[in-house]
Amino acid sequence: MAKYKLEYIWLDGYTPLANMRSKTQIKEFASFPKLADLPFWGFDGSSTKQAEGRSSDCVLRPVACFPDSTRKNGVLVMCDVMMPDGKTPHPSNTRATIPDDDGAWFGFEQEYFFFKDGAPLGFPRGGFPEPQGPYYTGVGYKNVGCIAREIVEKHIDICLDAGINLEGINAEVAKGQWEFQIFGKGSRSAADQMWVARYLLARLGETYGVDIEWECKPLRGAFNAPLDWNGSGMHANFSTTHMREKGGKEHFEKLMAAFSKHMDEHIAVYGPDNHLRLTGLHETQSIDKFTYGIADRGSSIRIPHSFVNAGYKGYLEDRRPNSAADPYLVAGRILKTILTVPTT
Numbered sequence: 255m256a257k258y259k260l261e262y263i264w265l266d267g268y269t270p271l272a273n274m275r276s277k278t279q280i281k282e283f284a285s286f287p288k289l290a291d292l293p294f295w296g297f298d299g300s301s302t303k304q305a306e307g308r309s310s311d312c313v314l315r316p317v318a319c320f321p322d323s324t325r326k327n328g329v330l331v332m333c334d335v336m337m338p339d340g341k342t343p344h345p346s347n348t349r350a351t352i353p354d355d356d357g358a359w360f361g362f363e364q365e366y367f368f369f370k371d372g373a374p375l376g377f378p379r380g381g382f383p384e385p386q387g388p389y390y391t392g393v394g395y396k397n398v399g400c401i402a403r404e405i406v407e408k409h410i411d412i413c414l415d416a417g418i419n420l421e422g423i424n425a426e427v428a429k430g431q432w433e434f435q436i437f438g439k440g441s442r443s444a445a446d447q448m449w450v451a452r453y454l455l456a457r458l459g460e461t462y463g464v465d466i467e468w469e470c471k472p473l474r475g476a477f478n479a480p481l482d483w484n485g486s487g488m489h490a491n492f493s494t495t496h497m498r499e500k501g502g503k504e505h506f507e508k509l510m511a512a513f514s515k516h517m518d519e520h521i522a523v524y525g526p527d528n529h530l531r532l533t534g535l536h537e538t539q540s541i542d543k544f545t546y547g548i549a550d551r552g553s554s555i556r557i558p559h560s561f562v563n564a565g566y567k568g569y570l571e572d573r574r575p576n577s578a579a580d581p582y583l584v585a586g587r588i589l590k591t592i593l594t595v596p597t598t
C-alpha cells in the first residue's frame with residue numbers, strides 16, 4: 255500500500271469566467287488508482303459562488319485522472335460539481351451539458367499570455383517592445399525572453415508524463431504570447447485534458463512569479479496599448495464519425511447552414527469580451543458575421559485543404575472560441591449544432 259496525493263480540480267461558480275480550484279486529499283491504494291477507485295468528495299460552495307453559507311456543501315465527482323510527475327505518488331483528479339445528492343449536476347457544471355458522442359473528436363489550440371508584474375513577459379518596464387513580427391515561432395532572447403521557454407518545456411513534460419494528449423506548442427504573434435494544442439477522442443476528453451493542462455500551466459507559473467493571462471485581448475482596454483496587438487484564441491477543430499467517414503459537400507453545406515442559424519448561441523459560449531478580438535483583423539472574422547472558406551484564416555470556420563481534397567470529409571476549424579472560453583461549453587455547443595443536421 256502507498257499513500258497517494260489526490261489533487262481534486264474543479265471549476266468554481268464565478269461568471270463570466272470560472273476559476274480553477276483544487277485541494278488535496280491523501281488516500282491509500284495498493285497501486286496507482288483508477289477513476290472508479292476515487293471517492294466523491296466535497297467542498298464549501300459558499301466560498302466559490304456555488305452555494306449559500308447555510309447549505310454550503312457541494313459534491314466533487316471525479317471524471318478523469320492523470321499521474322502528477324511533480325509530486326511523489328501524485329494524482330490529478332478532474333472533477334465536476336454535483337448537488338448534495340451526488341446525482342444532479344450543479345448549475346455551474348458545464349460538462350454536464352455536453353451531448354454523448356464517442357465518435358466526436360476535438361482539437362483545441364490554446365493561446366495565452368505569460369504576465370509578470372502586470373505586463374506580458376518580456377515587455378520593458380512601463381513601455382512596449384518592438385511591434386509584433388519576429389515573435390511568432392521566434393527564437394532568441396530578444397524575441398522570447400529568458401524564462402518563457404523553460405516554462406513551456408516543463409509544461410510539455412508534465413503534460414506528457416500525465417498522459418495528456420498535448421500535440422505541440424509554439425510562440426505566438428505577440429511578445430509573451432504562446433500556444434499549446436490538445437487533442438482528444440470522445441465528446442468530453444479533449445476538454446477534460448484542456449482543463450488539466452491549463453491547471454498545470456497555471457500551477458507551474460507560481461514558481462516563476464508568472465501568471466497565465468487567459469483573457470482574449472489583454473493588450474487592449476486595461477493595458478492601454480498604443481499599437482494593436484493580437485488577441486488570444488482557442489480554435490476548436492472538430493469532427494464526428496459521419497464527417498470523417500461519409501461527409502460530402504451536401505452534408506457540409508447543411509452543417510454550415512446550421513452553424514449560421516445558431517451563430518448567436520455559439521458566440522454566447524465562445525468566451526467573454528470576444529468582440530474585442532473578433533474584429534475582422536488579425537486572422538479573425540467580425541463577431542457579427544458567419545463565414546467559411548478554404549484555408550481562410552479570416553473566416554469564422556476554416557476548411558482545411560485536406561477536407562476538400564478528401565471529398566468534404568475530415569475535420570473543420572471553428573476559429574471563433576477565445577482563449578478564456580470554457581472548452582466544455584464550446585464542445586457542447588458545436589455538438590448540439592451538428593446534431594440538428596440529419597446524416598441520412
Ligand code: ADP
Pocket residue numbers: 359360361362363421435436437489491492493498568569571
Ligand atoms: P493551425 O495553427 O494551422 O490552425 P494546429 O496544428 O495548431 O493548426 O492545430 C490543428 C488541430 O486540429 C490540432 O489540435 C489537431 O489535434 C486537430 N485535429 C486534427 N485532426 C482532427 C480531427 N480529425 N478531428 C478533430 N480535430 C483534429
Ligand code: MN
Pocket residue numbers: 363433
Ligand atoms: Mn495552431
Ligand code: MN
Pocket residue numbers: 363365426433
Ligand atoms: Mn495560434
Ligand code: MN
Pocket residue numbers: 363489571
Ligand atoms: Mn488554428
